[in-house]
Amino acid sequence: MPGFLLCLTYHLPNVSGLTLSAHELARHLASRGHKLRVVAGRVPDTAPALETIDDVEVVRVRSLCRISKALVMPGYGLAVWRAMDGMAVVNVQLPCLDAGLVAVLAKLRGRKLIVSYISSMSKATIGARILRALAAVPHVAAGILADRIQVVSPDYAEASTFCRLFRRKIDFAPLPVHLHLLPGETHPPRRPRTADADRPFRIGYVGRVARQKSLGLLLAALPRIVELVGPHVVLDIVGPASDVIGESHWHEILEAANASGGRVRYCGSKSGMALARHYAELDVLVLPSTDRLESFGLVQVEAMLRRVPVVASDLPGMRLPIARTGMGRLFPAGDAAALAEAVAKVLADGPPCDPGPDEIERLFGNEAACTPYARLLAAGDGR
Template identity: 35%
Template sequence: MDSKYDLTVALTYYEPYISGLTHTARSIAEGMVERGWRVAVVAAQHEPDLPTRETIAGVDVYRSPVLMRVNRGFVAPRYPALAVRLARNSSVMLLNLPMAEAALVSAACGRTPVVSMVHIDLYLPPSRLSRTLMRLSDFTSRVAIRRSAAVVAYSQDQALASQLWPDMQRRRFTPIAAPCLDRRDGQPRYRETRALHVGFLGRVVEEKGIQYLVRAFQRITDPDARLLIAGNYHAVAGGSNLADIQAEIAGDSRIRVLGELRGKEVDDFYASIDVFALPSVAESFGIVQAEAMMCGIPSVTTDLPGGRYPVTATGFGRVIPPRDPVALEKAILELADTTQKWRDIKAKEAREQFSLAACLDAYEALFISLRERR
């Protein structure tokens, strides 16, 4: 009997939640639907008013009710059974890691080949509970990888530095860059002056290192310069550190906290800045910086495996040590001085490497090969 779905994508958070992981999963799911695939997504019902069953852009979305929250995760008792049922009724399962239920789900998929997508080694702000949760996360990810037909990470750079690499290298491993959107149609509606505008876009959380960017920007004395901080700080998994960032800003009237941006607002954000900054202390790729680069905006990023890859692969930016406002300020000013010709050349390279089409081509080839083997 034919499977109901060609592909099931399993993860914890899905639309309307915004993160690099959910962006990647949604781009793959919707992209494969556009290529004629039947796709299901199984996720947690992370907000109680979300429907447990709906169709978004052709993707059948199933959400499992949540009993309680644990840090960034959930206790959703029905999730494993729901994920397994969909997986067994699919040609291929894409399992997004880290995920607390990964070991259970991967063990029960039957003949359906599992592709484990390793987004990042779980990072949580230091505490005794965090250390326990990270060890448990690594354990469930290792079990899932060992039971997978193939494993994907954003880059070889990310994979080699992962604690999971000893298990990943024993499977069929494929590096596939994250799916990035071409956002060149924006208007500079967030630009206020003709002076330097620096931008950050992402979840407003501790591991993004935004406080170091604020300190770096405050070393720049130009009264007309601006720092634009955009991203969700309301319903963020694990909680936002907005209060700490506002304390760092300390009344600096040149800094704008824009909040969450979507769709055309993101395009307009990129059109409003001269330099993008991603000062993370934990990062695996940074879709936002790659999309900025595709728009012709160079990026400053920290020297983290995976997170530095978009810059090192194109040369379109600077890599600095984490938690170093002095180095961050210097890199921002260096990139602000670069020529338009250099930016245009590097932007073209970034679009060639990180386009949505290139990502979907790689995933489709992998899925087809596994489906045929099944």
């Protein structure tokens, strides 16, 4: 079976939706009999230089420094060159400052190259704009040399200058979801209910506590939500905060939670069965992000698998799960009043549709998400 090399900036033990999704891609391909190897930055420095996780060999490279969230890794190219031994297909996931180097090395060694355009880079700050400019050349070089480019959706591609440059190479597939239904998990259809002091409505946010996630917008909408549905409402925030690389915004969010009198609760990071149980207890999940870095929102699918409706910003890529399933409502990005109205509507009436876990899995499961990679692997050994 041909081998597959996945190159990216961050991998486990770093926790983010995209890191977990990349590992799920590797794990799924490994389960199909392919040799899998990952090359990523060594974060934290105490992480092993070489480790096997879920039958995936992980090679970690030390960084010299960090520019915002990007790692400067002088040894990355050599590690990638060595890691290509026995590999037929190379995948580089953008954003990545080393994307152009990976692409050149892949072509020098005669490997097929698939670029995953995970997300556009943020323009929200001066630092983000500088990093975007630095990454432009290696990203375009990777696009030129790529055999195929994976993008989450047509509307996200149309909103991206990079994708418009390489239209003929693009395959559309959702990002692989890490938390599928676990053994023994069953969830009946949701019915609208009445909240009280003992069982308040539980609005959930799951993800990194980072500025790009626009949690401030959700906090701003909360008083209006209370006006619309009554006083028995709590907001649960789940995800990494103080250990999010390159972020300090979590201070503001946690201070707001502490000052809310229990209305907003920071629940820390959760994974596995603990996170699955948390999803199952929610009445609605909200994704308020307004940043172009958010391309899909993997947590939407994780929640929908457990029959939890979703309210999300009506943005390219992010709108895809709700648009395809009807299992929630979209609101104009950045509009706190519209967010509150959408949440209240879902709490009062439920989602417009509930296709059920089997249909969610068909639309967004591993078979759909990994198709572009499996197709390139099936083309041969890449030599």
